[in-house]
Amino acid sequence: MGPGPSNPYPEVTAALCRPMLGHLDPEFLALLDETCERLRLVFRTGNALTFPVSATGSGGMEAAFVNFVRPGDPVVIGVNGLFGARMCETARRLGAEVVTVEAPWGEPLDPEAVLAAHDSPAIIALVHAETSTGVRNEIGPIGNGKRDALLLVDMVTSLGGIDVDVDGWNVDVAYSGSQKCLGVPPGLAPITVGDRARQRLVERPSSWYFDLGLLSRYVDAREGRAYHHTAPVSMIYALHAGLGTLLEEGLESSWARHQSCGRLLQDGLVSMGMRLVAPVEHRLPQLTTVWVPDDLVPGCEEADVRRMLLDDFGIEIGAGVGPLAGKAWRIGCMGHTARRRNVTLLLAALGEVLSR
Amino acid sequence: MGPGPSNPYPEVTAALCRPMLGHLDPEFLALLDETCERLRLVFRTGNALTFPVSATGSGGMEAAFVNFVRPGDPVVIGVNGLFGARMCETARRLGAEVVTVEAPWGEPLDPEAVLAAHDSPAIIALVHAETSTGVRNEIGPIGNGKRDALLLVDMVTSLGGIDVDVDGWNVDVAYSGSQKCLGVPPGLAPITVGDRARQRLVERPSSWYFDLGLLSRYVDAREGRAYHHTAPVSMIYALHAGLGTLLEEGLESSWARHQSCGRLLQDGLVSMGMRLVAPVEHRLPQLTTVWVPDDLVPGCEEADVRRMLLDDFGIEIGAGVGPLAGKAWRIGCMGHTARRRNVTLLLAALGEVLSR
Numbered sequence: 001m002g003p004g005p006s007n008p009y010p011e012v013t014a015a016l017c018r019p020m021l022g023h024l025d026p027e028f029l030a031l032l033d034e035t036c037e038r039l040r041l042v043f044r045t046g047n048a049l050t051f052p053v054s055a056t057g058s059g060g061m062e063a064a065f066v067n068f069v070r071p072g073d074p075v076v077i078g079v080n081g082l083f084g085a086r087m088c089e090t091a092r093r094l095g096a097e098v099v100t101v102e103a104p105w106g107e108p109l110d111p112e113a114v115l116a117a118h119d120s121p122a123i124i125a126l127v128h129a130e131t132s133t134g135v136r137n138e139i140g141p142i143g144n145g146k147r148d149a150l151l152l153v154d155m156v157t158s159l160g161g162i163d164v165d166v167d168g169w170n171v172d173v174a175y176s177g178s179q180k181c182l183g184v185p186p187g188l189a190p191i192t193v194g195d196r197a198r199q200r201l202v203e204r205p206s207s208w209y210f211d212l213g214l215l216s217r218y219v220d221a222r223e224g225r226a227y228h229h230t231a232p233v234s235m236i237y238a239l240h241a242g243l244g245t246l247l248e249e250g251l252e253s254s255w256a257r258h259q260s261c262g263r264l265l266q267d268g269l270v271s272m273g274m275r276l277v278a279p280v281e282h283r284l285p286q287l288t289t290v291w292v293p294d295d296l297v298p299g300c301e302e303a304d305v306r307r308m309l310l311d312d313f314g315i316e317i318g319a320g321v322g323p324l325a326g327k328a329w330r331i332g333c334m335g336h337t338a339r340r341r342n343v344t345l346l347l348a349a350l351g352e353v354l355s356r
Numbered sequence: 357m358g359p360g361p362s363n364p365y366p367e368v369t370a371a372l373c374r375p376m377l378g379h380l381d382p383e384f385l386a387l388l389d390e391t392c393e394r395l396r397l398v399f400r401t402g403n404a405l406t407f408p409v410s411a412t413g414s415g416g417m418e419a420a421f422v423n424f425v426r427p428g429d430p431v432v433i434g435v436n437g438l439f440g441a442r443m444c445e446t447a448r449r450l451g452a453e454v455v456t457v458e459a460p461w462g463e464p465l466d467p468e469a470v471l472a473a474h475d476s477p478a479i480i481a482l483v484h485a486e487t488s489t490g491v492r493n494e495i496g497p498i499g500n501g502k503r504d505a506l507l508l509v510d511m512v513t514s515l516g517g518i519d520v521d522v523d524g525w526n527v528d529v530a531y532s533g534s535q536k537c538l539g540v541p542p543g544l545a546p547i548t549v550g551d552r553a554r555q556r557l558v559e560r561p562s563s564w565y566f567d568l569g570l571l572s573r574y575v576d577a578r579e580g581r582a583y584h585h586t587a588p589v590s591m592i593y594a595l596h597a598g599l600g601t602l603l604e605e606g607l608e609s610s611w612a613r614h615q616s617c618g619r620l621l622q623d624g625l626v627s628m629g630m631r632l633v634a635p636v637e638h639r640l641p642q643l644t645t646v647w648v649p650d651d652l653v654p655g656c657e658e659a660d661v662r663r664m665l666l667d668d669f670g671i672e673i674g675a676g677v678g679p680l681a682g683k684a685w686r687i688g689c690m691g692h693t694a695r696r697r698n699v700t701l702l703l704a705a706l707g708e709v710l711s712r
Binding site for chain 1 (some may be wrong): 358360361362363364369370372373375376377378379380381410411412413414415417418422442445446449450533535541542543560561562563564565583584585586587588589590591594666672674677
């Protein structure tokens with residue numbers, strides 16, 4: 001119950017063990033195509049270029065920036081947590097003129113401020129669900145007001161857990177991670193790229209591995225099946241299965257399950273006398289940040305609490321990061337982990353540990 | 357029996373299904389440390405910075421270049437196949453002044469020519485085992501004569517299958533892939549970086565995801581365990597298990613098994629009247645290139661032969677690439693696939709298909 005990886009769905013674990021196929025085997029390519037089609041349903045997009053990048057979510061971020069940032073480009077980035085800050089670092093390394101729009105950690109970004117930050121940015125980028133703070137940023141208003149900019153959104157922690165609507169929100173590029181609300185082990189970064197963005201691909205980006213122009217020739221059957229790199233076959237089996245499980249449950253049912261588990265957890269923490277970090281109207285159900293109680297037994301650090309949960313109950317919760325380090329915990333309820341029984345156990349175990 | 361992925365060892369498949377652990381869980385970190393220690397034994401190196409990059413072998417290549425190439429650097433690259441050519445493309449994108457030393461596809465590089473190509477290269481790079489041609493290049497003589505240059509070697513197809521000696525050959529940076537002779541699914545790129553190379557790391561390379569300075573703070577326990585990205589936990593379980601299986605068999609026993617299977621295959625092909633591409637003294641046992649017979653039944657293409665092997669026998673062999681496309685096949689005997697029974701089956705099946 002940390003901020004990810006979550007526990008994989010049982011169907012996913014089973015799929016990992018499927019016999020190996022070559023990355024150019026027709027049977028594997030059919031499974032890859034189906035995986036991409038499932039990703040389109042989950043991202044809610046018709047984007048042809050939608051596929052799993054062969055890297056973790058952070059690799060998805062890199063792919064999203066390296067293919068669109070040209071040196072000197074003005075890039076507006078919303079920063080209200082670790083992953084927004086990381087976007088800035090990534091964009092700066094590629095030569096972007098980064099304009100940051102900040103909100104305090106634990107608060108949402110102001111969409112108007114993001115839109116007003118620059119007259120004509122090449123790119124506007126922000127994080128949908130900030131894993132470092134448990135805050136949800138609004139995407140729709142930025143998609144409506146972006147004008148000529150490309151809108152690039154980190155959906156690592158949101159995809160599958162809360163409402164995501166790539167086409168409805170006019171998002172040009174979005175990436176995610178397999179290991180959060182998709183219930184798949186870490187190692188893949190689903191990405192989707194709209195046609196407007198495809199027309200602006202950097203030619204010969206500094207990264208060969210993440211070059212979307214080259215990658216599209218392998219993943220998009222209409223462009224042939226040119227070998228680029230060996231696809232991570234077993235992980236794609238796993239993603240295929242996880243997306244199948246998610247779609248069988250139904251996107252809205254999955255969102256509702258995440259919502260009810262998150263609510264149960266958050267209500268439980270509050271009724272134990274604890275205070276939540278994120279404001280209620282922008283609070284993520286799948287990632288809860290809670291202030292460490294200031295009445296811990298003398299000599300007991302917040303890390304000791306986490307260690308007791310791990311050692312005595314086999315439950316991981318996450319430490320705070322950045323300004324929340326040592327001050328808050330991050331509790332995940334994502335994918336297969338988002339079950340009532342897990343919440344009930346965590347609340348009881350935490351209560352027990354805190355009363356020692 | 358294509359050029360990779362090979363079939364995973366049974367222990368590897370079982371390990372993929374181990375319950376998920378967080379990337380900062382002490383139990384996982386101990387397993388990661390053990391994985392790195394096993395990689396040191398397999399690379400035969402004492403390099404502290406030895407770990408699996410969270411990407412496929414091609415991502416290992418990118419990590420190897422992006423952390424050491426500065427714009428304008430003279431970089432000598434040996435090219436006698438697809439993967440040498442790919443190194444050139446990667447280095448050029450990073451601004452290197454690439455000096456190529458070529459040999460015909462199917463022939464080995466001349467180490468003297470590689471050493472003589474430039475007075476003072478920043479980097480000398482080449483592929484140990486060319487997966488596109490089945491040729492082994494000599495590394496030792498180049499390590500002995502490299503002077504101040506960093507020696508950067510692609511060991512994707514060699515590691516675990518033939519003699520590899522990173523320290524003995526004075527290799528500064530080497531990378532591999534999980535899916536060849538290590539018998540693990542594709543998705544990880546073991547890398548090892550010597551201390552001499554570490555002192556020349558590019559500060560703030562264009563890639564954040566592959567930044568070895570940042571990554572070392574997570575993978576090297578002595579530098580703390582700073583979160584960089586979520587490690588691909590299940591794949592690392594798999595690599596840990598695959599390396600365990602390999603070391604239990606013994607490195608030299610594994611090389612001998614690859615050698616005897618490769619010889620059996622190559623002798624079998626020759627006795628069927630076929631001709632091998634690579635010269636005997638530089639022929640890889642784990643990847644055999646064989647010329648397509650010029651007396652195929654009229655109307656039967658080389659792709660039809662591969663398709664019949666796949667459809668009727670469940671055996672994949674690889675097509676030729678580059679100048680060998682349509683002219684040669686590539687047959688892998690790697691990792692768990694390197695078994696006498698597989699060679700016997702392939703030879704019998706190929707004989708049957710060719711006589712139809």
